[in-house]
Amino acid sequence: MARSASSADAQVLLFDELPATQAEQAYRILLEDIVTLRLDPGEVLAEDALRERLGLGRTPIREALQRLASEDLVVVLPRRGVIVSQINVADLTEIYEVRSKLEGLAARLAAERFGDGELPPEVAADLALIPEVTDFVALVAVDRRLHKVVHRLARNRYLFDNLDWYLNLSIRLVLAAARRLPSAPVEEMAETMADFHDLYAAIVAHDGDRAEAIASRHAGFSEGMLRRTA
Numbered sequence: 079m080a081r082s083a084s085s086a087d088a089q090v091l092l093f094d095e096l097p098a099t100q101a102e103q104a105y106r107i108l109l110e111d112i113v114t115l116r117l118d119p120g121e122v123l124a125e126d127a128l129r130e131r132l133g134l135g136r137t138p139i140r141e142a143l144q145r146l147a148s149e150d151l152v153v154v155l156p157r158r159g160v161i162v163s164q165i166n167v168a169d170l171t172e173i174y175e176v177r178s179k180l181e182g183l184a185a186r187l188a189a190e191r192f193g194d195g196e197l198p199p200e201v202a203a204d205l206a207l208i209p210e211v212t213d214f215v216a217l218v219a220v221d222r223r224l225h226k227v228v229h230r231l232a233r234n235r236y237l238f239d240n241l242d243w244y245l246n247l248s249i250r251l252v253l254a255a256a257r258r259l260p261s262a263p264v265e266e267m268a269e270t271m272a273d274f275h276d277l278y279a280a281i282v283a284h285d286g287d288r289a290e291a292i293a294s295r296h297a298g299f300s301e302g303m304l305r306r307t308a
Contacts (some may be wrong), residue, residue: 085125100134104142107132112151112162113250114215115257123152123160149243149251165254173251177244178297181225184241185277185293186286198277201227205278208271214262217271218249224274227258228293248297270299 097103108128111117128139143160146152153163205218211217225245229238256262273296280289 090150096220100138101141101145104128104132104134104138105145107145108142109151109246112146113253114244115250115253117162119162119164119254121162122158123162143264145180149246151246165251167251169247169253173244173247174297177248178294180226180237180241180244181297182294184229184232184234184237187234187237188228189281189284189286189289191233192231192281192284197282198227200257201278205274208268208274211268212264214256214264214267215253217264217267218252221267221271222249224271228277228281266297270296 096104103289110121117123125136125139129136132139143152143154147154147160151163152160154160178220200239202225204224207220208217211220222245225241229241232238273292275294277289277292280286280292
């Protein structure tokens with residue numbers, strides 16, 4: 079199924095391919111639009127408009143909206159319908175308290191469980207992209223992909239699912255903060271992402287302590303940027 083024009087340019091950030099089921103398709107398209115702020119906080123999601131735009135039926139769209147509601151990305155209001163959840167900077171501390179610990183745990187497990195093979199080829203490609211990217215959203219996309227590889231290397235699906243949720247919440251906060259700045263901090267973000275070189279070196283060396291420390295510290299960049307714009 080082809081994406082609508084409004085969501086096609088969002089796929090660089092979250093998903094490159096749509097999954098097989100219609101409910102998952104609807105979920106991922108809406109997730110991308112919410113996280114990338116293509117759907118503004120407080121925007122009403124009318125079911126009929128979504129059906130026309132996505133070319134999907136009522137049931138998969140309702141399933142997608144229920145899933146997004148469980149992840150605090152939309153709010154179901156009696157007699158008013160479904161709206162995109164507001165961005166609450168007050169949630170910042172609680173999100174990063176948890177995320178920094180989980181990122182550290184994932185990095186430690188990745189280092190402990192990494193075999194004697196090589197890192198996935200996309201790691202080197204994305205590391206090489208960091209100094210070349212000049213668009214903030216595209217840089218955030220690279221950051222997300224590099225995080226997701228670490229999460230996969232941890233080989234714990236419960237940890238992976240939880241980190242995916244926290245990462246999506248964090249990206250939404252970061253992009254909202256970037257909107258409030260005179261210019262997006264591309265150079266600062268790229269400099270911080272240099273951490274990934276050391277992080278992956280620690281994983282390959284099976285140095286769990288160092289991998290955990292780097293990953294936990296790196297997660298704090300987004301929090302610091304958000305606090306400057308709060």
